[in-house]
Amino acid sequence: MKAAVFVGAGRPLAIQQIDVPRPGPGQLLVRVKRCGVCGSDLHLTEAHAAWQVPHGTVLGHEFAGEIVELGEGTSDIWREGDRVAALPYVGCGRCRECLNGYPFHCPETLSLATGDLIGAFSEYAVIGARETARVSEHLSWEQAAFTEPVAVGIRAVACAGITLGARVLIVGAGPIGLSAAACAKLSGAGAVVVCARTDRHADRAVAMGATEFLLNDADLRRNFIRHAGGPPEIVIECAGVPGMLDLCCDLAEKRGRVVIAGGCNGKDPLNVLTPLCKELTFRFAVCYTIREFALAERLIASARINPMPMYDGEVSLHQLPARFEELRRNKDACKLMVNLDA
Structure with missing residues (x-):
């Protein structure tokens, strides 16, 4: 072959x-x-x-x-x-x-x-x-x-423990970030914002279920609060590049949750004082369970996720x-x- x-x-x-x-x-x-x-x-x-x-x-x-x-x-x-x-x-x-x-x-x-x-x-x-x-x-x-990339989004959202009406920020607009946006919306999140360094996938983010797309720039936190009514209670990191841990901690609400799903293939230093003072909860998400994988197929087949x-x-x-x-x-x-x- x-x-x-x-x-x-x-x-x-x-x-x-x-x-x-x-x-x-x-x-x-x-x-x-x-x-x-x-x-x-x-x-x-x-x-x-x-x-x-x-x-x-x-x-x-x-x-x-x-x-x-x-x-x-x-x-x-x-x-x-x-x-x-x-x-x-x-x-x-x-x-x-x-x-x-x-x-x-x-x-x-x-x-x-x-x-x-x-x-x-x-x-x-x-x-x-x-x-x-x-x-x-x-x-x-x-x-x-x-099915596979959508299953990764399901796993990230499952680890986030999203509650109804939650303010969610997803960092990264690749397939995992966009899949996480679709799953976060299905889970009942209120604001689902996708951010990235460029706007090349902005329309895709909205089509996948994001309530807003924002540029990852100096005004990101201010623009998120303007859209969602407060800082992100949950930040899901899907970019997988150095610097994301500090960024997510800076953006997150006090006592918020940060889920790392991006899979940075290397070291990513973290200023521990920020998550310490904010009492943030960290969760790392990798892959998916067999049940989550099968759920991804059903969500696609039922058109709940396109x-x-x-x-x-x-x-x-x-x-x-x-x-x-x-x-x-x-x-x-x-x-x-x-x-x-x-």
Whole structure:
């Protein structure tokens, strides 16, 4: 099969022929239809990254596809031809974390995102039967492939503990920030403000459910208060760049909550006096549970969340290496997808 393989920092992904993986017990083989390009794919292949994937890794973890082969012990639920989206983590199924639906924290987890398994920048991928969600027949493959980033937004909002009418500020207008905005609005927040350093995604933010978009500049706090009637009670950081911890603490209301979902791939110093004096509560959010992932599909299928304002179009697998490098320089795109049928 063809796959886009990471061959070293500073070099484009290489389209190579590799063996089709075989599903083991409790696993499924899927024919990948669409796979989104995530910011973490870019960060994990940069030369200066604190954590870089190994050479030979096939990335790609925001995907949907069709089951083509069943591993042992999966035929009671799954059939060949089923349309699915899946977590990019396969747990042991026995430990406490797996039984709680959180295979990311399983000590034996295998990851498509970081190279333990072949990722979805390929024609076929192995997934875990327990970690798979059925995709509604009426959804397009593009809509289905948004399940993963929407699930990240669900997790961030779940960790925030949003109450009805809460004033929420989301820092960052990428797919995670926009997904968090949609989920925050569904959770009953009053004001849902998305901010970023440029306004290139302002219209997308409003289309996804934000009540306002603001520039992340010196007037941000003042403009937020003018819109929402007070400082943010909850700040959800989705930018993942240094300086965000201090910014979120400066903006948050006293005794407010700060949720870190951006995943800065490096150090981010924090002036502890600000959160100390404000008595802020910090929560870090990573990935999602199996239940949250399945909920993401249902929210998309029921049209309670429409992820398509984030969609920027598709490329073929052969076009991916050049566009992947372009995405490092051009930040205008929000979500580009690889069409494995092209």
